[in-house]
Amino acid sequence: MPPTSPTRPINPQVQKLVADIGNQFAVQGEFVLGEEIDSGHINSTYRASYRLPDGAVERYIFQAINRNVFKDPYAVMTNVELVTHHINGKVLRRKHDLGGQTLNLFPARVGGFWVEDAQGAVWRCYNHIEDCVTYNIVENERQAYQAAHAFGAFQDLVSDLDASVIIDTIPDFHNTRKRYDRLAEIIAADPCGRLESVRAEVDFIQARETLVDILLDLAAAGQIPLRVTHNDTKINNVMIDAQTDEAVCVIDLDTVMPGLALYDFGDLIRTATSPAAEDEQDLSKVKMQMPMFEALVRGYLDTAGGFLNETEVRYLAFSGKLITLEVAIRFLTDYLEGDVYFKIHRPGQNLDRCRNQIQLVREIEAQEPAMNAFVELQRRQAR
Ligand code: GN1
Ligand code: MG
Numbered sequence: 316m317p318p319t320s321p322t323r324p325i326n327p328q329v330q331k332l333v334a335d336i337g338n339q340f341a342v343q344g345e346f347v348l349g350e351e352i353d354s355g356h357i358n359s360t361y362r363a364s365y366r367l368p369d370g371a372v373e374r375y376i377f378q379a380i381n382r383n384v385f386k387d388p389y390a391v392m393t394n395v396e397l398v399t400h401h402i403n404g405k406v407l408r409r410k411h412d413l414g415g416q417t418l419n420l421f422p423a424r425v426g427g428f429w430v431e432d433a434q435g436a437v438w439r440c441y442n443h444i445e446d447c448v449t450y451n452i453v454e455n456e457r458q459a460y461q462a463a464h465a466f467g468a469f470q471d472l473v474s475d476l477d478a479s480v481i482i483d484t485i486p487d488f489h490n491t492r493k494r495y496d497r498l499a500e501i502i503a504a505d506p507c508g509r510l511e512s513v514r515a516e517v518d519f520i521q522a523r524e525t526l527v528d529i530l531l532d533l534a535a536a537g538q539i540p541l542r543v544t545h546n547d548t549k550i551n552n553v554m555i556d557a558q559t560d561e562a563v564c565v566i567d568l569d570t571v572m573p574g575l576a577l578y579d580f581g582d583l584i585r586t587a588t589s590p591a592a593e594d595e596q597d598l599s600k601v602k603m604q605m606p607m608f609e610a611l612v613r614g615y616l617d618t619a620g621g622f623l624n625e626t627e628v629r630y631l632a633f634s635g636k637l638i639t640l641e642v643a644i645r646f647l648t649d650y651l652e653g654d655v656y657f658k659i660h661r662p663g664q665n666l667d668r669c670r671n672q673i674q675l676v677r678e679i680e681a682q683e684p685a686m687n688a689f690v691e692l693q694r695r696q697a698r
Contacts, residue, residue, distance in 0.1 A: 320354035320449050320551060322362060332432065333361045333377055339430040340421050340440040342375050343367055349377075354449060354551055355567065356657040357381045362443055374443035375421065379436040384656065385569065388437035390482040392429045395439070395568045396420060397480065402472045416564050417469075418442055447554040447563050453587045457560045459607045460614035462553045463583055465562035466545060467618030470576055473543040474622060478573045481543060488546055488570060489578045491527035491641050495520075498648045507653045513666065516647055519673050526637055530575055530630065538626045544574035550586040576619065576627055577634035583611050584635025585642060589675055594667045601671055603678035608635075609689055616693055628694050632686035636679040643672035 325333070333349035344365030352360040359379045364372050380388040399417055406416040418441040420428040429439050453459050487493045502510060502517060510517070533539045545552075545565065552567040586593070588607040591600035612631060620628075646669035649656045654665055679686070 320352055320451060322350040322352050325349055325351050325361070329361075333363055336377050336430060336432060336438050337363050337365070337375065337440070339425070340375070340377075340423055342373070342421060342440065344373055347372065352376075354451075357384050358569070374445070376418070376441040376443050377438055378441070379432075379438050380569070382436065385484055387482075387484060388429075391484050391569050392437065392439065394481055394484060394571055396428055398473060398476070398568050398571050401476055402469070405472055416472075417568060418444070418564060418566055444554055444563060446557050448557045449551040449554055449566075451551050451592060452590060453550055453607055455560065456606050456610035458550075458555055459583075459587045459610035461555060461560060461562035462550055462587060463580070463611040463614030464618050465553050465565050465614075466548045466579055466583060467615045467620075469545055469565045470542065470579065470619055471622065473571070476543050478541065478543050481572055483572050485570060485572070488572060489574055489638075489641065490531065491637060491644075492531055494641055494644050494648075495524060495527045498644050498651075501648050501651045505651065507651065509651050513647060513650070513669075516643075516666075516669055516673060519676075520640065520644055520647065523640055523676070526640060529633070530577060530637060533626060533630070534575060539575055539577065539624065539630070541573045542576050543571065544576060544579050546570035546572055546574050546578060548579040548582040548586075550583065576623060577630055578638060580611070580615055580619075580631055581634030581636075581638030582642075583615070584608060584632075584679070585639040585672070585675065587611055588635070589678075591671065593671060594664055595671055596667050598670060598674040601674040601678060603635075603675060603682055603686075605682060605685065605689075608632075608682075608686055612690055612693055616697065620697055625694070628690060629687075631690050632679070632683055635686075636676055636683065639672050639675045639679060643669050643676065646672060 330349050334346045337346055342365055344367040347364045347366050349361050349363040352362055358381050361377045362374055364374045366372055380391055382388055385391045399420055402417050421440040422428055423430045429437050431437055547567055547570045553562050554564045554566060556563050588603045589601050646665045650665040657665055659665055
């Protein structure tokens with residue numbers, strides 16, 4: 316996978332679908348061309364260009380919500396509308412770009428912010444930010460710092476939202492105990508007869524069962540609070556200015572729900588510290604690069620340090636290990652179930668992704684003391 320998300324040409328049928336969808340939104344100009352943006356394992360994303368009367372070209376993003384994953388796409392849209400409105404209104408009022416801002420939704424011509432196609436898929440339309448890229452692999456520490464800074468700013472911007480008005484669109488999304496137990500069920504059932512080939516992966520995960528309860532127990536004990544969080548802080552969910560490497564905007568708000576701040580930071584460690592793609596088969600390329608981790612910690616504490624409590628800070632490095640283990644569990648579950656959740660482009664891809672995550676857990680384990688020492692140093696300096 317290239318470092319940035321590539322676009323792909325689409326066939327005439329999909330071209331027509333995208334044009335028809337575009338027609339239903341309040342976009343300006345004549346439809347010229349749609350392309351698929353190959354990013355994310357869940358939704359289908361397209362970019363379409365429109366020619367304005369003066370010849371200029373305007374681009375928009377159209378995205379279909381995956382109904383297999385999001386059972387209630389209308390609830391997803393309710394959350395996205397709420398959060399988008401809240402954040403962008405605030406950023407505008409402050410006239411201050413924190414990088415935690417997000418995209419704008421364009422209204423449908425009949426009102427509301429979504430349209431439904433003949434197959435029942437729910438689509439939304441966002442502005443396209445020019446000269447920005449999303450990275451699947453971080454290229455330098457500035458990008459890592461910026462991404463973490465932006466997600467910290469995002470958490471700050473939504474911190475005053477009433478969590479009770481946000482709909483839990485995927486209940487127990489990051490409930491690591493439930494994720495573990497679900498894997499155990501699938502192992503017992505082995506519906507596709509694939510278990511024999513993944514014994515080593517199963518053993519690795521089972522040897523770490525106790526990890527899955529650690530943050531849940533801290534939360535139950537009231538030591539870490541429930542906050543409104545992004546929940547999918549993959550590095551490719553932040554748009555970065557191609558020239559300056561500055562984070563411009565946080566995207567993919569579909570899983571904004573009450574959660575733990577540490578889940579967000581953990582997913583940054585998972586996706587921003589390794590120089591290898593998530594499905595890289597050469598595991599020797601999978602690394603937890605300490606300079607990237609340090610940049611993440613600095614960026615995140617610069618925007619989130621003011622509201623995180625001491626326990627949250629103490630578990631920053633651990634959160635990377637836990638979320639990477641969680642995602643390994645989810646990829647393995649999906650592989651054993653027959654690849655029903657994450658999109659795959661080749662057979663065995665979910666197993667490759669799982670092996671890759673397991674390797675990253677190993678890498679984190681090997682460096683956890685150093686990671687914790689760095690966080691502790693930052694914490695002391697901040698006091
Ligand atoms: C999915 O859609 P995308 O690629 O941003 C998944 C995340 C996983 C991630 C693994 C709704 O995110 O939870 O961490 O893949 N999103 C959903 O790469 O399940
Ligand atoms: Mg996503």
